Amino acid sequence: MRRRNKQIAFNLKHNITPQTIQKPIPEKTVEIKDTKHIPPSDIPDVIMDLEKEMQQAAEDLEFEKAIFLRDKIKQLKYQLANN
DSSP states (O other): HHHHHHHHHHHHHTTTOOOOOOOOOOSOOOOOOOOGSSSSTTTTHHHHHHOOOOOOHHHHTOOHHHHHHHHHHHHHHHHTTTT
């Protein structure tokens, strides 16, 4: 509470109005949750798209997203090999 009071006093003294942060919404989020329903004939195309998206995520320093995509790619490759 003490820290909050100091912050309010500082804001009043310097005419600062607190504002909500503005974060950009990602353009494309990965929606592949269940790969079992993807037809085997479509899997290579999906893998290629995910690899491109993974590379872009790594370039954009979005490593968690890149790791998620890598895991989905592995899952799809395993599914393709076992069909």
